Amino acid sequence: MNQGTVFYLIQLFLALILAPLLPGIINRVKARFAGRQGKPLLQTYYDLARLLRKGEVIGRTATWTFSAGPGVALAATLCALALLPLGGAPSPLGFGGDFLLAAYLLGMGRFALILAALDTGSSFEGMGASREAAFSALAEPVLFLVFLMLTSLSLDLVRHTGQSAELVAALSLSAMFGGQATEAWLAGRAELLLAPAVFFVLLLVENCRIPVDDPNTHLELTMIHEVMVLDHSGPNLAMIVYGAALKLWFFAALTAGLLTPPLPLWQQAGLCLLIILALAAAVGVVESVMARLRLTRIPHLLGGAAALASLALILTQVR
Amino acid sequence: MFSFDYRQPADMDSLPLLDAAELRRRVIRAVDGGWRMLAFFGLPETARPGAPAGLCCVLAHDATRTLAALRTPPLEQFPSLTPDCPQAHYFEREMYEQWGLEPVGHPWLKPVRRAPDAEGDGESAAYPFYRADGDEVHEVAVGPVHAGIIEPGHFRFQCYGENVLHLEIALGYQHRGLEAMLAAASAYGPAQTTARRLLLLECAAGDSSVAHATAHCVLWERLTGQDVPERAWLLRRVGLELERLANHCGDLGAIAGDTGFLPTSSWNGRIRGDFLNMTASVCGNRFGRGLLRYGGTAHDLCPEECEDLTTRLRAAGRDARGAVDIMLDAASVRDRLNGTGALNRADARALGLVGVAARACGLPLDARFHAPVSDLPGTEPCLEQSGDVLARALVRSREMDDSLALVEADLSRLAARTGARTAATPPAPPSRLPARKLAVAQVEGWRGEICHLAVTDAEGELLACKIVDPSFHNWPGLALAMRNGQISDFPLCNKSFNLSYCGHDL
Numbered sequence: 001m002n003q004g005t006v007f008y009l010i011q012l013f014l015a016l017i018l019a020p021l022l023p024g025i026i027n028r029v030k031a032r033f034a035g036r037q038g039k040p041l042l043q044t045y046y047d048l049a050r051l052l053r054k055g056e057v058i059g060r061t062a063t064w065t066f067s068a069g070p071g072v073a074l075a076a077t078l079c080a081l082a083l084l085p086l087g088g089a090p091s092p093l094g095f096g097g098d099f100l101l102a103a104y105l106l107g108m109g110r111f112a113l114i115l116a117a118l119d120t121g122s123s124f125e126g127m128g129a130s131r132e133a134a135f136s137a138l139a140e141p142v143l144f145l146v147f148l149m150l151t152s153l154s155l156d157l158v159r160h161t162g163q164s165a166e167l168v169a170a171l172s173l174s175a176m177f178g179g180q181a182t183e184a185w186l187a188g189r190a191e192l193l194l195a196p197a198v199f200f201v202l203l204l205v206e207n208c209r210i211p212v213d214d215p216n217t218h219l220e221l222t223m224i225h226e227v228m229v230l231d232h233s234g235p236n237l238a239m240i241v242y243g244a245a246l247k248l249w250f251f252a253a254l255t256a257g258l259l260t261p262p263l264p265l266w267q268q269a270g271l272c273l274l275i276i277l278a279l280a281a282a283v284g285v286v287e288s289v290m291a292r293l294r295l296t297r298i299p300h301l302l303g304g305a306a307a308l309a310s311l312a313l314i315l316t317q318v319r
Numbered sequence: 320m321f322s323f324d325y326r327q328p329a330d331m332d333s334l335p336l337l338d339a340a341e342l343r344r345r346v347i348r349a350v351d352g353g354w355r356m357l358a359f360f361g362l363p364e365t366a367r368p369g370a371p372a373g374l375c376c377v378l379a380h381d382a383t384r385t386l387a388a389l390r391t392p393p394l395e396q397f398p399s400l401t402p403d404c405p406q407a408h409y410f411e412r413e414m415y416e417q418w419g420l421e422p423v424g425h426p427w428l429k430p431v432r433r434a435p436d437a438e439g440d441g442e443s444a445a446y447p448f449y450r451a452d453g454d455e456v457h458e459v460a461v462g463p464v465h466a467g468i469i470e471p472g473h474f475r476f477q478c479y480g481e482n483v484l485h486l487e488i489a490l491g492y493q494h495r496g497l498e499a500m501l502a503a504a505s506a507y508g509p510a511q512t513t514a515r516r517l518l519l520l521e522c523a524a525g526d527s528s529v530a531h532a533t534a535h536c537v538l539w540e541r542l543t544g545q546d547v548p549e550r551a552w553l554l555r556r557v558g559l560e561l562e563r564l565a566n567h568c569g570d571l572g573a574i575a576g577d578t579g580f581l582p583t584s585s586w587n588g589r590i591r592g593d594f595l596n597m598t599a600s601v602c603g604n605r606f607g608r609g610l611l612r613y614g615g616t617a618h619d620l621c622p623e624e625c626e627d628l629t630t631r632l633r634a635a636g637r638d639a640r641g642a643v644d645i646m647l648d649a650a651s652v653r654d655r656l657n658g659t660g661a662l663n664r665a666d667a668r669a670l671g672l673v674g675v676a677a678r679a680c681g682l683p684l685d686a687r688f689h690a691p692v693s694d695l696p697g698t699e700p701c702l703e704q705s706g707d708v709l710a711r712a713l714v715r716s717r718e719m720d721d722s723l724a725l726v727e728a729d730l731s732r733l734a735a736r737t738g739a740r741t742a743a744t745p746p747a748p749p750s751r752l753p754a755r756k757l758a759v760a761q762v763e764g765w766r767g768e769i770c771h772l773a774v775t776d777a778e779g780e781l782l783a784c785k786i787v788d789p790s791f792h793n794w795p796g797l798a799l800a801m802r803n804g805q806i807s808d809f810p811l812c813n814k815s816f817n818l819s820y821c822g823h824d825l
Binding site: 036123126131218219221288289290291295297 | 457458459460461466467480481575577578579580581582584585586589649651652654655659805806807808809810811
């Protein structure tokens with residue numbers, strides 16, 4: 001095993017360990033804004049430990065689809081995370097075009113949860129599933145628009161250096177999020193800064209945060225993601241909670257990958273980690289200062305993100 | 320039509336007996352002419368259980384501060400008023416359930432208070448829920464057990480995708496026979512009767528304890544002609560307005576919470592507690608129980624207490640103003656509230672809505688203004704026109720300012736008149752009521768106009784005692800506000816009405 005792989009494994013391990021810290025940070029920031037003490041920073045860890053020790057209750061109408069959902073979703077998220085460059089180290093599993101696999105692994109995880117929700121036969125969960133499917137269908141083109149822009153940039157950079165043998169490798173997540181993009185915007189390509197902004201919006205949408213969904217509400221009729229997982233309990237719920245934390249880390253790492261310049265390994269990794277934690281705090285601030293959008297307005301938010309992504313794409317092509 | 324001043328009890332013998340068709344004609348004509356239905360109920364011949372009952376309808380004309388009463392001899396069936404007068408809808412269903420009088424031609428005749436059976440069979444199978452048919456129409460049932468710590472109620476939505484075609488609300492899970500218990504209180508002897516009735520009414524709707532207790536005391540005082548000293552009126556109003564402040568503050572926080580706007584949600588939860596604690600300083604109970612007595616109040620305030628309360632009131636008022644302003648100034652909150660759950664003025668009037676919900680539609684209905692219980696200087700109704708959640712929030716926000724000013728003025732008047740502690744010794748309640756009288760008390764609780772009504776028989780015994788909580792008028796308004804709305808807007812819309820389940824169920 002070479003040094004790069006070892007370093008990557010350390011980073012992956014860090015991500016797996018620290019992911020449940022992100023919801024804790026968000027909750028702390030929200031509590032401070034509201035003038036409350038807030039729950040402990042490590043609450044998600046305590047919840048996971050508690051849920052793993054609990055038994056499970058399964059509805060009479062549910063089949064194996066229901067029980068399989070959380071496992072599939074967690075596995076898919078883990079696989080997607082393993083394709084990402086973490087802390088500046090390229091993923092050993094990366095290959096040209098792996099961003100497609102990563103995006104659809106997340107899609108598969110969502111699909112498994114939607115099936116599990118529909119399997120319960122509850123009208124609430126059916127509504128939640130339909131909302132989740134509708135909004136993720138709108139979020140997907142936005143994600144691919146940004147990927148399109150990043151691949152074209154990455155190809156440009158490779159052509160520029162004249163190493164045509166690496167053209168295929170330029171289409172991997174590791175090439176797109178390894179720090180080259182940051183170098184480019186630091187060199188004056190300001191339009192590239194639109195990409196992290198769009199990723200931040202996607203982070204809010206995909207992780208069901210305010211202004212799209214309210215993770216704290218108890219009102220079944222307004223929920224999107226939370227209502228889909230109402231019937232899960234015990235270890236399966238733990239998998240969902242942990243999977244959600246990993247997904248948050250995934251999107252935060254994507255955003256951070258576009259904001260950290262290539263530095264010596266440990267410095268880049270440290271900076272990346274700091275940005276990820278700062279993003280969690282930023283989510284907390286967003287949740288504290290604004291109300292939720294009504295459901296019919298969410299497509300407008302995603303449309304705005306798509307417009308930003310298109311603008312960035314056009315500007316990169318014009319150069 | 321037989322009309323009388325709202326403060327005076329009416330003489331039952333001077334009320335002509337009409338036949339049902341004539342009553343229907345007169346009520347519909349009056350409602351078209353700007354009168355409003357206060358209560359429509361079955362009036363038994365004698366206090367004996369199972370006595371045959373006739374109809375009795377009490378109407379109010381707010382501009383002239385006049386009431387009118389109409390009644391019929393005992394009957395079993397009558398032509399339904401609802402098709403021409405939607406205000407009668409719930410009253411007629413209640414009449415059918417409570418007295419067995421059948422409104423013939425009622426469009427949706429089913430009990431209002433009998434809780435549906437869990438499986439939908441048994442007796443309630445005869446009263447199915449309204450259904451919209453179609454391949455893509457789906458039904459969503461919520462409750463009676465909810466995800467929050469709230470009262471039980473069942474909501475049945477007919478949805479087309481996210482759009483609500485129809486909402487039917489089934490209540491009655493909290494029905495405990497309050498009106499029967501009020502009547503039965505006389506079995507405890509004359510000394511105990513009034514005290515027991517007051518206790519019962521203080522928990523008619525626990526968040527409106529002072530308002531219901533005030534309505535009951537006013538009703539009895541009007542029936543017996545008892546005068547109440549000004550100091551007692553000041554204390555009663557301090558209790559009423561503190562109740563309004565606490566609940567409006569809590570409601571605005573709950574609306575903020577439902578939009579996901581955390582700061583106001585958290586702060587208002589705390590500030591509501593401050594107002595409740597002030598009520599506790601006045602009478603020893605955070606919800607104002609035990610404050611009122613027949614003919615006066617059970618507690619009084621010395622100047623030092625008034626000063627202390629004023630200081631706390633100013634601080635809490637400042638905090639509340641700040642918290643609410645942050646919410647109402649946030650563009651995302653206004654966008655969320657604007658246009659959500661909108662009711663138009665004509666529908667609000669036709670359904671007979673009262674209180675905050677009616678004022679948000681531009682109807683100038685505020686019993687403090689059109690039926691003041693005392694001669695103290697009062698307020699003007701706070702009106703908004705748009706009828707949506709934002710309007711209901713704005714009405715609450717402005718009423719908080721009014722209430723703060725009222726309480727502060729009342730406290731300074733109380734502090735200025737030391738020595739005259741007349742309120743501390745309320746008179747003994749009368750052992751006998753005057754015979755054959757009908758009295759009405761309208762009190763503006765924080766949710767809306769509370770109406771209590773009593774009719775006595777020839778022996779001075781209670782013949783009928785009717786409690787109409789504002790929730791009884793307003794639940795149909797919530798169902799209508801949801802029509803063609805988004806099902807995801809329901810919790811927010813529900814919070815903006817914030818109706819009482821137990822006040823409706825009695």
